[in-house]
Amino acid sequence: MAIKIGIIGAGPAGLVTALALEAYCKSTEKVEITLLDKNQSAMDYPGVEYGIQARACLALKQIGIKEKALACGLNTFRISFFNARTNKKQKFGVATNPDLTVTVLRQEFLTELTNLLSHTKIHRQCNVKSIQASPEKVNVFCEGKDGKNEVFDFDVLIAADGIGSIVRKDYFKHENYIHNRGFSCLYMLIELPNDAPNEFKEAANTGECLLVLGKSTTATFFPMGKNRFAVGIGFDEQIQTEIWNLAGVNPNLTWLELDALQKQKIAELLAADCSFQDNILSKSFKWVKDWNSFKIYLWKMRDSDVATQPYNDYGNVIMIGDAAHAIMPTIGMGASLAIEDAEILGRQLAEQILKAKPNFKSALQKYSSDRVPVWKDLIARARAGAKLNFIGIRNKSRLSFGPQIPGRFLWKIIAKIEELIS
Numbered sequence: 244m245a246i247k248i249g250i251i252g253a254g255p256a257g258l259v260t261a262l263a264l265e266a267y268c269k270s271t272e273k274v275e276i277t278l279l280d281k282n283q284s285a286m287d288y289p290g291v292e293y294g295i296q297a298r299a300c301l302a303l304k305q306i307g308i309k310e311k312a313l314a315c316g317l318n319t320f321r322i323s324f325f326n327a328r329t330n331k332k333q334k335f336g337v338a339t340n341p342d343l344t345v346t347v348l349r350q351e352f353l354t355e356l357t358n359l360l361s362h363t364k365i366h367r368q369c370n371v372k373s374i375q376a377s378p379e380k381v382n383v384f385c386e387g388k389d390g391k392n393e394v395f396d397f398d399v400l401i402a403a404d405g406i407g408s409i410v411r412k413d414y415f416k417h418e419n420y421i422h423n424r425g426f427s428c429l430y431m432l433i434e435l436p437n438d439a440p441n442e443f444k445e446a447a448n449t450g451e452c453l454l455v456l457g458k459s460t461t462a463t464f465f466p467m468g469k470n471r472f473a474v475g476i477g478f479d480e481q482i483q484t485e486i487w488n489l490a491g492v493n494p495n496l497t498w499l500e501l502d503a504l505q506k507q508k509i510a511e512l513l514a515a516d517c518s519f520q521d522n523i524l525s526k527s528f529k530w531v532k533d534w535n536s537f538k539i540y541l542w543k544m545r546d547s548d549v550a551t552q553p554y555n556d557y558g559n560v561i562m563i564g565d566a567a568h569a570i571m572p573t574i575g576m577g578a579s580l581a582i583e584d585a586e587i588l589g590r591q592l593a594e595q596i597l598k599a600k601p602n603f604k605s606a607l608q609k610y611s612s613d614r615v616p617v618w619k620d621l622i623a624r625a626r627a628g629a630k631l632n633f634i635g636i637r638n639k640s641r642l643s644f645g646p647q648i649p650g651r652f653l654w655k656i657i658a659k660i661e662e663l664i665s
């Protein structure tokens with residue numbers, strides 16, 4: 244009889260787990276994989292770009308899908324720094340390996356991953372409400388299309404349902420583990436028309452990312468290829484109140500409550516604060532067709548504490564990706580970490596599935612003891628990145644790179660020095 248694996252969430256973590264299980268189990272007789280997601284499709288999500296970093300590229304390569312999965316992206320060869328206060332690009336920058344650093348648009352990347360699945364059954368518009376586990380099986384209770392209730396049962400359940408994970412909240416009963424980090428980022432995807440001037444097209448199609456020190460904000464510029472670029476502008480709560488007031492907008496309103504003109508006004512004020520490359524961002528606003536579209540979206544920055552025991556005592560439920568460790572994008576690592584989690588979990592579960600007597604609990608224990616220290620290190624780096632580069636930036640003289648430095652102890656020392664001199 245095939246082992247029934249259920250996965251909640253068709254984000255990077257859930258999709259790559261399914262792809263890894265398919266690749267490592269090979270035969271469909273041994274495993275039956277079912278993916279449940281509440282969204283209608285991969286497009287049903289506000290616009291976010293991902294910098295897919297080395298750990299994720301290597302994981303995708305291991306599964307044998309790297310080229311196809313990342314075909315929609317643009318390879319990045321350099322991260323440069325720009326100081327909007329002096330209007331100068333810094334001489335130093337960081338060279339990246341273009342083969343292992345790729346910028347993708349979430350929706351396109353997830354569509355590519357979904358298309359690569361061969362025998363996983365996907366149930367969309369399937370909103371998981373609760374789960375129940377016994378030593379023999381895991382029941383998953385969902386609200387399906389048209390409000391109809393559905394129940395699934397699995398031998399092993401993987402919760403890859405993101406930061407608000409229903410499994411973490413209701414089954415593992417973690418409380419107060421999500422934190423508001425006191426700043427927000429406005430993400431914008433700019434699509435250039437074919438007849439846009441060359442300087443815009445060059446910036447959109449060459450793999451050089453830019454980190455910009457604004458007067459009161461921090462911007463990240465990502466070329467996306469195909470005549471598109473994405474920009475994220477980060478600012479803390481004090482700056483938000485000031486900018487919203489300048490725009491004549493009540494700071495307590497949510498992004499979705501603002502009208503198109505108010506959104507445009509706020510974007511213009513933010514772009515002026517961190518103006519780079521001859522005001523390329525402000526100038527490109529004339530091509531924004533709809534300020535109410537999800538291509539322009541304000542994210543409040545939150546993260547979660549690491550789930551230190553992400554599996555249950557029966558050894559048949561495990562959390563991965565943001566469900567186990569939601570990390571801020573201040574080091575651009577969340578999706579990459581989720582992909583790495585997924586490849587490793589898929590490989591370790593497949594090893595058990597292929598055995599005559601699988602022992603999933605020992606696999607989950609080993610998985611957790613290897614992964615939890617990695618999660619804790621990266622969450623600490625992302626928190627340091629937020630403190631150094633996004634909160635109170637008006638009073639700082641430079642951007643920091645410490646949290647990105649390899650080496651678990653070295654980055655802390657460098658970040659501390661940067662904190663003292665910034």
Ligand SMILES: Cc1cc2nc3c(=O)[nH]c(=O)nc-3n(C[C@H](O)[C@H](O)[C@H](O)COP(=O)(O)OP(=O)(O)OC[C@H]3O[C@@H](n4cnc5c(N)ncnc54)[C@H](O)[C@@H]3O)c2cc1C
Pocket residue numbers: 251252253254255256257279280281282291292293294295296369370371372403404405406407408409428430542563564565566570571572575576577578579580581
């Ligand atoms: C503004 C922003 C910028 C970012 N930039 C980067 C970056 O540059 N690089 C990077 O690596 N990471 C980045 N991240 C982080 C990245 O988005 C996450 O870490 C990553 O998406 C986590 O993947 P996941 O699969 O664990 O969860 P998610 O991507 O959140 O996917 C969870 C899935 O579960 C589904 N789901 C949730 N609840 C239920 C339910 N009850 N029933 C059924 N389905 C459910 C959702 O519909 C979703 O499809 C960024 C995040 C944000 C917010």
